Amino acid sequence: MSPIGWTESQILTAVDGRRISGTGTCLFSGISIDSRTVRSGDLFVAVRGERHDGHRFCAEVAEMGILGIMIAERETENLPWRRWAEKGVFCVAVPDTTTALGALAAFNRIRAGIKVVAVTGSNGKTTTRSMTAAVIGRRYRTLATAGNFNNEIGLPLTLFNIEATHEWAVLELGMNHVGEIRRLAGICRPDIGIITNIGPAHLKDLGSVDGVAAAKGELLDEMKAGATAILNADDPFCRRLGKNRSFPVVHFGLTHGADITASGMKISPKGVTFTLRFPEREVPVHLGIPGRFMVMNALAAAAAGWVAGVSPEEIVRGLERFQPVAGRLGVIQTRKGVFLIDDTYNANPHSMRAAVDALAILRSGRRAIVVLGDMFELGAAAEALHRSVGEWVAESGVTRFYAIGNFASAYLDGALKKGMTAKDTFSGSKSQVVEDLKRSVGPGDWVLVKGSRGMAMETILNDIRTWADA
Helix, strand or coil: CCECCEEHHHHHHHHCCEEEECCCCCEECEEECCCCCCCCCEEEECCECCCCEHHHHHHHHHHCCCCEEEEEHHHCCCCCHHHHHHCCCEEEEECCHHHHHHHHHHHHHHHHCCEEEEEECCCCHHHHHHHHHHHHCCCCCEEECCCCCCCCCHHHHHHCCCECCCCEEEEECCCCCCCHHHHHHHHHCCCEEEECCCCCCCHHHHCCHHHHHHHHCHHHHCCCCCCEEEEECCCHHHHHHCCCCCCCEEEECCCCCCCEEEEEEEEECCEEEEEEECCCCEEEEEECCCCHHHHHHHHHHHHHHHHHCCCHHHHHHHHHCCCCCCCCCEEEECCCCCEEEEECCCCCHHHHHHHHHHHHHHCCCCCEEEEECCCCCCHHHHHHHHHHHHHHHHHCCCCEEEECCCCHHHHHHHHHHCCCCHHHEEECCHHHHHHHHHHHCCCCCEEEEECCHHHCCHHHHHHHHHHHHC
C-alpha cells in the first residue's frame, strides 16, 4: 500500500494557500521536504530548517521534473516561478511553509479517519510510544513515529505516511519551548493522550518543573470531547494536570488507586517480570528489558491498549514482543565477562537517577561503574542538578565514577560530598576515560554509560565493548 494521494485543490484547501501557477490537474503521490529524496510524483515543500532553507533547492527540484512546489510568500520575488509555470509546475505560496506542512498533515489525519495516540513526557516517551505501537498493533493496523520524528517537521512527515488501511497512529510529541505541544496536538488531534511523567528537562527554556508541567499539559488542553487522557498516578504534576477535565482520565502506576498497575516485580539482567493488573483482571508479563521505569512505560502502553479495546492477552503479547530502542537501558554481556548498560540515547536528571537505580539492582553485589556525560538544556539549574546526580551516584554505592564534559566537576563534587573518595572518581576526555576503564574494569563488573544525545556517549560504550569483546 502507498500513502494517500493529493490533488491540487486538496492542497490549496488544507493550507489556504495562493496558487501562483499550475493547471489544476496535477495529482501528487506524496509530500517531501528533502531535495535529495523527493520523487517525481511528490509535492516539494520548501521548509526553512536550522541548517538548510529548502527554497535554495527549488530551482534544482524544478529541473528534476517535479510538478509541485510550495514556497513562502516572501520568496516569490526571489524564485523563478514564472519559468516553472511555463513547464506546467503547480506552485502555491503560503505565509509560512512549516506551518503549512502542519496544516497538510492535519488535513491528512482527518480525511484518513484514523484514531491517534499521542505520547509526551519528560522521560520514557520514545519507549512508551514504541510499546504502545506494539500493543495496539496486535489488533489494529498501526502507523508509528519513526526515530526522532516528533517535532513540527517530523510529526507531519509521519502523518504523510498514513495509508488507506491504517486504523491507528501512535505518535510521539517532543518539545523545547512553550506552545510546541499545543501546535503538535492541534495537528494530530489525539483520541488518546499519554503523559509519561513530568521532570526537570528543558529548564533552559521552561524555567522550572512547573513550567515543564504547563508545557506538557498543553496536550490535554487540546484534547476534545470523546478523547481519553492516560496519566502517571505516581507523578504529582500529572495528577494535578488530570483534575477537572471534561474527558475520561485513566491513571497508571504503582500507587494505590491507579487504574492500571503492577505487582510482584522481579528484575534481573534478562528483564523484569510482574503481574499486570487491569480493573477487571490480571495477567503475568515478562519484559525483555530490565528497570523499574520500564514497567512504568509498559503500564502506560497497556493503559492505551485497554482504552483502545485490545484484550489483556494481546496487550501482554505486544509488550513481550517489544524490542527496545537502541541506547535505552540495553544490557550487553561481553566476552571478557563485563556487563555494559547502554543508556546513551539521551539524559536528564530524572532518567539519570532511574538508570543508576537500575544499575544498583542489576549488579547483584558486584562492582558497579558509572560513566556519565553532561545533561543539556538545564539552564541556570544545570550545575546544581549535575551535583545532585553525583550525590545520587555516590549514595547508590557505585565502585567507580567517571565524568566527562563541562559539568564533570559538578558531578564529582556531588559524589565526594556523599562519601566517595577521590581515588574512586575520574574526569577527563573520552579517550582518557576509555583508557582508564580498560585498566580498572574486569570480569563480572557492571558499567553504565549515559549522557545527553549531544555528548555522543555511545562512542565510549563502543570502544569499551570492542575491547571487552576482543
